[in-house]
Amino acid sequence: MTSPTAQAREQEADPRGTSGHPVRGINHMAFPTFDPVGTIHFYRDVLGLPIVQTMQVKAWGPEYQRDFVHFFFDIGNADCLAFFYYFGQKPYHDENLPPLLDLGKHVALHVDTLEDLDRLQKRIEAAGLKLDMRVMHETVESIYVRDPNNILIEIARPLRQLTAADAVDAEVTAQALLDVLASNGEPTLDALWNRKAELIASRVPA
Amino acid sequence: MTTLYFLDAAEFTDVSAVAAAQPGAQMERLLGYVKVTSDGPLVVDRRATGVRHAVWYSALAAVGHGRVVQYDKDALKVEPAP
Numbered sequence: 001m002t003s004p005t006a007q008a009r010e011q012e013a014d015p016r017g018t019s020g021h022p023v024r025g026i027n028h029m030a031f032p033t034f035d036p037v038g039t040i041h042f043y044r045d046v047l048g049l050p051i052v053q054t055m056q057v058k059a060w061g062p063e064y065q066r067d068f069v070h071f072f073f074d075i076g077n078a079d080c081l082a083f084f085y086y087f088g089q090k091p092y093h094d095e096n097l098p099p100l101l102d103l104g105k106h107v108a109l110h111v112d113t114l115e116d117l118d119r120l121q122k123r124i125e126a127a128g129l130k131l132d133m134r135v136m137h138e139t140v141e142s143i144y145v146r147d148p149n150n151i152l153i154e155i156a157r158p159l160r161q162l163t164a165a166d167a168v169d170a171e172v173t174a175q176a177l178l179d180v181l182a183s184n185g186e187p188t189l190d191a192l193w194n195r196k197a198e199l200i201a202s203r204v205p206a
Numbered sequence: 207m208t209t210l211y212f213l214d215a216a217e218f219t220d221v222s223a224v225a226a227a228q229p230g231a232q233m234e235r236l237l238g239y240v241k242v243t244s245d246g247p248l249v250v251d252r253r254a255t256g257v258r259h260a261v262w263y264s265a266l267a268a269v270g271h272g273r274v275v276q277y278d279k280d281a282l283k284v285e286p287a288p
Contacts (some may be wrong), residue, residue, distance in 0.1 A: 086222055136258055136261075138215075138217050138258060139215075160215070165214055165215065165239075166215070167215060168238050169238060190273070190274055194269055194270070196211070200237060200268055201270065
């Protein structure tokens with residue numbers, strides 16, 4: 001059995017607790033594209049992410065399936081960002097997606113340093129594209145740009161390492177959210193703040 | 207007693223310090239948080255903290271025995287719960 005001290009030390013060394021589960025990053029995230037020309041230009045030529053795997057597939061399976069090309073861009077750590085181009089499929093865009101929900105759906109790529117972030121910003125701007133924004137968040141600095149598929153791409157560099165305190169706070173916040181949603185009251189940020197304070201107080205040794 | 211918690215992280219240090227600098231406020235570090243308490247209301251002037259907006263609006267981690275009555279570009283004000 002691991003001692004509490006050893007557990008705390010392990011948590012400091014691995015604040016996200018990733019050693020406790022078998023998942024290692026993203027194998028791939030996939031999106032449909034109606035603009036493979038723009039997509040390949042954006043990821044391969046502008047961002048410099050090589051295409052590392054493709055498949056050309058004859059339609060099979062469900063009736064709605066179409067012949068397609070599936071292509072994968074390397075995004076580091078052997079992870080990939082992938083796209084499907086379906087031959088003959090009419091473009092579809094959800095014109096009614098509220099802006100709030102549109103912003104909430106995005107892909108964030110990681111770079112290690114400020115220099116890396118600046119370099120990618122320069123490549124994006126040199127290609128004639130405009131950044132949506134550049135923001136110093138809490139623990140990352142990010143640039144945002146729309147890819148040719150209107151997917152919001154964030155590129156983030158760390159401002160500090162995450163700590164055990166971040167992981168504890170995440171656990172407390174998640175529990176507070178679950179508790180607030182399970183209660184009879186209206187789920188609000190005020191209710192979450194109050195519930196978090198109760199949970200923190202309950203963790204203080206008597 | 208009105209209680210505010212801020213995550214004990216570098217980006218929030220200036221916010222918790224301004225909160226704790228008010229007359230009657232007390233501060234302690236607790237379980238990864240900075241806890242600021244007061245018998246009365248707690249007010250934090252955003253400009254006094256010097257933090258950027260993206261940090262300001264996520265600085266407040268928890269509120270005990272209090273009610274947030276203002277949280278905008280100017281200030282965070284928490285009053286004792288009735």
